Amino acid sequence: MTVDIPVIDFSKFHLDNGLTVIVHEDHKSPVVAVSMWYHVGSANEPPGKTGFAHLFEHLMFSGSEHHRSSYFRPFELIGATDQNGTTWFDRTNYFETVPSTALDVALWMESDRMGHLLDAIGQQELDTQRGVVQNEKRQNENQPYGRSMENIQLHAFPANHPYQHTTIGSMADLDAASLDDVKQWFRDYYGAANTVLVLAGDITPAMAREKAERYFGHISSGPSVMRPASWIAPRQVSTRGTLADHVPQVRMVKEWNVPPMGHKDVSLLELAAWVLGGGTTSRMYQRLVYRDGLADSVSIGVQSLALVSMFMLEVGVRQSVDPALVEAAIADEWSIFLKDGPTEDELARAKAVLRLGFVSQMEKVGGFGGKAAILAQGELYRGDPAAYRIDLARRDAATTVSVLTAARQWIAQGDYTLTVLPAIADQATIDSTAEQGLPAVPDKPATVIVPVREFARAESKVDRSAGVPSVETFPELTFPAVQRGRLKNGIEVVLAERHAIPMVQVQLQFDAGFAADRRHQLGLSRMTGSMLDQGTLNLDSVQIAKQQQRLGAQLGVSMGLDTSNVGVNALSSSLAGALELLADMVRHPAFREADFERQRALALAAIQRERSQPGSFGGRVLPPLLYGKDHAYGIPFSGIGTGASVNALTTDDLHAFHRVWIRPDNATILVVGDTRLDVLLPLLDAVFGDWTAPVVPRPDKNLAYVQNRIAPRVLLVHRPDALQSHISAVNVAPPTSSPGYTAVRLANTTFGGTFTSRLNMNLREDKRWSYGARSNLGDAIGQRLLTVSAPVQTDKTAESMREMLREMEAIAGDRPPTQGEIDKVKVQGLRMLPGGYESSAAVLQTLCTNKLYGRPDDYALALRQRLEGLTVAQVAAVAEELFSPEAFTWLIEGDLSKIETPVRSLRLGDVSVLDVAEEG
Template identity: 60%
Template sequence: MRKFLYAALLTLGFVGSATAASDSVDIPFTRFTLPNGLTAVVHEDHKAPVVAVSIWYHVGSADEPAGKTGFAHLFEHLMFSGSENHKGTYFEPFEQVGATDMNGTTWFDRTNYFETVPTTALDMALWMESDRMGHLLGAIGQKELDTQRGVVQNEKRQGENRPYGRTDEVILANAFPANHPYQHDTIGSMADLDAASLDDVKQWFNDYYGAANTTIVLAGDITAEVAREKLLRYFGDIPAGPPVPRQQPWVAPRSTSTRGEQKDHVAQVRIIREWNVAELGHADEPLLELAADALGGGKTSRLYQRLVYKDKLVDSVSVDVQAFALASQFNLTADVKQGVDPARVEKAIAEEWATFLKDGPTDEELARSRMSSRAGFIRGLEKVGGFGGKATVLAESQVYRGDPGAYKLDLERIQAATPESVKAAANRWIAKGDYTLTVLPLGDDETVDESAPNGLPAAPGKPAPVLPAKREFATTKSPVDRSEGVPKVSEFPDLGFPDIQRGSLKNGIEVVLAERHTIPVVQMQLQFDAGYASDQGRKLGTSSFAMALLDEGTNTLDSVEIARRSERLGARIGAGSGLDSSAVSLNALSSQLAPSLALFADIVRNPAFREADVERIRGQWLSDIAQEKTQPTGIALRTLPPLLYGDQHAYGIPFTGSGTEASIRSIKAKDLRRFHHDFIRPDNVRILVAGDTTLPAITAELDKVFGDWRVAETPVPEKAIGHVDAQKQVRVFLVDRPDSPQTLILTGSLAPSTKAPNNLEIQTMNGAFGGTFTSRLNMNLREDKRWAYGASSFLQDAIGQRPFMTYASVQTDKTAESVAEILKEAREVVGDKPLTDAEIARIKTQRVRSLPGSLETTGAVLSVLSANALYDRPDDYIRTAKARIEGLKDANVEAAAREVIRPDTFTWVIVGDLAKIEKPVRELKLGEVKVLDADGKLVR
């Protein structure tokens, strides 16, 4: 979130034009303070009938005392357990009104909660937020604490179960002194989480969750006058709480270089380097963002040019800044190529670093950084809430800097930045004092060291916390009778979806447009009938590999020049494949549409597939496959599809789309040219457009670049997506992943196509069974048993038979028990405990009422066009969705469950530490058990 947000902040000065003054930029807001000290910020945006509610408490893991690490985040989880006047999970009322972008997060300096709701549901949302803010402790008992403690501990295990998932703890311990608020990571230690008590909960709530320590941002379809009345009504009676001592900035820069080493289940060596740098709000911090972009911000950056293109030492390299209230971190990450000595990589980095510190960035580097950032912010303006919308910009500025418009100061600094000023800032902060962590693959007989990392000792110089100026606060009597429960929401806004218009180019290519003029951006997708399924009869991974090579060079441009031009234009161009289609996408500023389209068309029509580019991407691709084979989810998604479909089926391939190492090694440039000739062609494409244009205007522009594209003499190859008979019995496949603190459990079976007439019934059934937070699977394994951070079921969309899967990553010692619970839930939903009328009604209601919020952005509109085209849906599919969903019959939804969920034919893929899980799983006697390796090959 920080990286996105700061990109937004960088660009605010360029909303008008590339040379506009930063003081001409504004996210209009009204700020006021309630008598109890609560700070309110209101931003009006009436483009959609939704309001983003974003509540920030000025407390985070930096405020945790010794022995209480992880408590801020644990408390965030407890805030979702219910309140005194609403028992049970917090999510249920929000699901009923169709809330979107709903979550809570904790970081060093704040804890926030947010949701976007239909305008008519704002009272309900404010009632819920105020009830847990002012009326929580009576609803929190030992059961709730134990439940959320278990969930958080499994969240920690899940993070550590990923490759490189243990690095943050080591880096923080060696970046900051022991007495620094940032020395421990936000999720904390298992021991401290185990020690958390109900008294701790109450003390934390009383110390930090008062009104005077809270900022509420309302952004969207609301006025300041209405907001003031509603906030006073729901929050005015909540006490201010005690004064909260504010931690003061303490960068604690280091003067010497230090280093450490960590071994883990990883596929390649990773070098991570960190410097402590200026905090958020410091004059140097935005200049360091510019330095990071020049050094490692993408293909055009200096380190990427040197290490990837020139010396071919790494598969990837990046540099960024994570900005926080007390100190920031300047980070470099490089994944070393197999067989390369890490010392060579470090030497090359040191040389590029020294050159940058000596010369600084060029004017051209700064200009490109500003333009790409500008475009990123303009795109972000569509969102009022979520992780990175306008509410986040305003809230962060207010909470950390006391002014919702504080971002403008950074804009002035960005506008005024010169190569000399960026160079000077870099020399002040990143010329010395780095900590380098080298992560190495474990040897055959080595195990993960789970002991706490050795860290820096305490240091002098820590500033004392400062109490805020003394103020007088008062509560106001609330007219709300909370005994009546959550306010009922009886009216909901209608979905506003643009008319779909159709046209064609001179050569017959179909153009489909949905106009939306909320921001000056045009998005489009060229959808080709290809995808992973077109790999059948070819080398696996050909479609994905070929699409990835499109923007790596054309007949006249190399990959670096393509990247430079994209950055100058503020355009985003991407290409890829799914199961049934391949696509190339463009996201362009309206003002730069013509040159962006010219670049886009060159990439689509004239890929060079040069041998040097093929070899470079091949190396990165093989590295990605190796990484997938160290990730539990990657292993499972590579292994399951061939087991479900058979390795001769079009879908019997790794669902990661990356193919196999053998197939990728064998792919030649001629294979890629053949794929492009066969599938990326004018008689196999639809052009889908959404955004700030009209049909005549976009058709004219597209004709200039695609209208003369000629059809090949040979026909488009036909894809053969055969039918697969259902399995007759349960199969269990185990994959060993030693030292895993969690086990990944994935089941698969075959369901009807996304194009099936009862697709809505199937989706509704899945929502109740495992597709939502309050679904049966999640409430069982997360909220009841607390064996997992989450459990779910989902369907992968497909034109042919699609896979129905259940997923859970569970603590290792509960593997067999979790398998039994998943099986029990599956058998019950098609047996003696079918979905109830209430469960079905809940999903139907949630799906209908979430439509306005889920279609807030141009990208979401384009996704509708894409799905309509791929699955042969009519243009009015979304506009008629409400009636079709509401018209679903419960009996048909229950029948869909019986059609799709066949627990006695499940294929189970279970990835974990076999030394601990194999015997208990075998004792379940589900069916034949086999052990596979990470390539899906039989071991025994």
């Protein structure tokens, strides 16, 4: 099918100092995305200085010469959204979306650290961010399979290739980083001529030029830059390796070196990857999961990079299956594909799905994948903001022959296969030291020198001594008008029109969810949901998947604690067909035995993964302890159930759950997007209007009130060889629909809900014991779960618990929330609204929560009134109740040989040890 791709119109100009500025106008929301892309990444790091690019990214958030404080604080005050910084092989980027009236704040902040940073970086700032980065590295590697990528890079690229080391670097190199090294990195790479600035949103090119010149025109161009040359380094022979780790199942990864982004074959290889492993209809998924039952998961994709791309296959091997059988099946399917190539139908569906994915990115101006990022990437890597059009044209023009030709050239030989094996219990300690990879080779391409012309620098037009600019006005939220209708059978339809892109999002919301399981078997609601797209009375799972691909639609099932949701995202032109498919899936599930057994195996594997994941394990064991086993919420909060409960399920159970809960008198249809009510209602009536409710009544859920504990308790979980400890402290909080919801939200945000919250500033920025500490309140009809959590370095486990306890005691006692803290949270909440509702998905989520919690349509618009009515005393009273230390249950996951004695010595309460192997 042919899909119109929205064109991203842009203007491009250069300042006299060489800064490239790209401007895209999009006035649908009063926000502007600011995206700064520096052409430097880990590929620029010389031997012995790995991790420098990423370490410097962290330092860029430490403050600048004219703002010697946390970089995030001014952005919180103006209500910035989608704010972050990331480092990759060939670039470092910083981005935020701000209200259009606050654009000067963002440009002042970005330009102050770009042009006025070095005097603000001292040994203390370096040591703080070094500690934070090292804990980020520990946190990543502490996850199951967290060391796999380092192993793959070592064996994918020669030792003198810029990509052989990971972006986060080695502990030794991070330890060795000196202040002089860091400052030289800034001088070498952070000049204006090595930078792309994209401004996308509610702005004009004339305004963008004036502001760019004002804030950035005086900054130095920077020196000539040494840039690595493209180097594919293809391998001629297959090699392999193994890695033992604390993982729940065998994982097999295969990698091929393929051309870099911009090469004509990359788009063809993306199509090949989708056909081979892009979803349930792909050849590998059908062979390994459906036909042979050898695997629980399969994915294949292309990681497109500037110097060389990586074509990767990843397979989760089913329990008790010989990996050799999996590898043989992969080889068989690979040889068939390399012999015959994709079919015309496979290729057409691949093009449609990949196009739909691109269209979906177009709605947002900023963030990780919005229009600003698309334009910046094209300019930085290829000198053309519209480079995406070239790739789309190549993909559209692809034929079965051209895809096969590219596959035969690049993925027929030279793979590296890594098999990650579960470590045997009670075996020797896992060796976490990096092994030797491929040796250096003599044919490395010469480094490219990018000379800097003699750019002129303008005189600064900004009095920076005055500090961050003030903002006098902020745009108000414009929430789309909510329209309502009813189908012939009484189902309520709620619509919010959004016409920015030609897509419509439809969601059926049922009052069911994981909380309905307690009346039946744990895991039943999630299993029922997972089976809805596995086959109807008319279509099997493959036919369903292929049909949605041809339509340019995406079906989805999402189960929450209180609701079960089934929906579809579709192009407006194919909405009728998409709704027919959605209705068939919702109303006529087949629940075939073969499909059920396959989904049961996937669920059991997911349970094993959840048990092995630090942090996720707490979501399994803590809710039953807090709520009690008879309460609807006394279940694993992922809804996945236990091994015993999932093994006991039958297809009769699924039919019963569907009959009792997935019914028209328990449903609301919520819609956002490019349609009108007079068009929508007939389409919905045609597929749902004759749906009748069963006579069996819908059961109630036990949401009885739970008393807070009067004494804390501590649970320990042994994670052998853990690189970090994961600390969770949990309590129950009032329901989302309670009158004090807003006060609860403000108290939690002050304590641990933002980057500059008390908890995070303590454990991350002050102590540097953690990559991030936070407190989170999940929404719920009944009492909610309040979770305070932090992954921390092992040798600071007890000390971190003591600090978390101290922060709880302070906010609940002698240091309650202050007027300044509350004012900051209030203005942040209000000023984030325009950016927070930029996407249709955000609007749909609000429609859903308004329905679930009985809120009025103008709930988002009325936030100011609710906030202005709150006093500091009200928030302090809530904080005292929420964070009373004696009410918390603590769960500490780590290497007990190193942490148990210090934790017990804290004497927080009764201490017991949980055995992961005994958990269901």
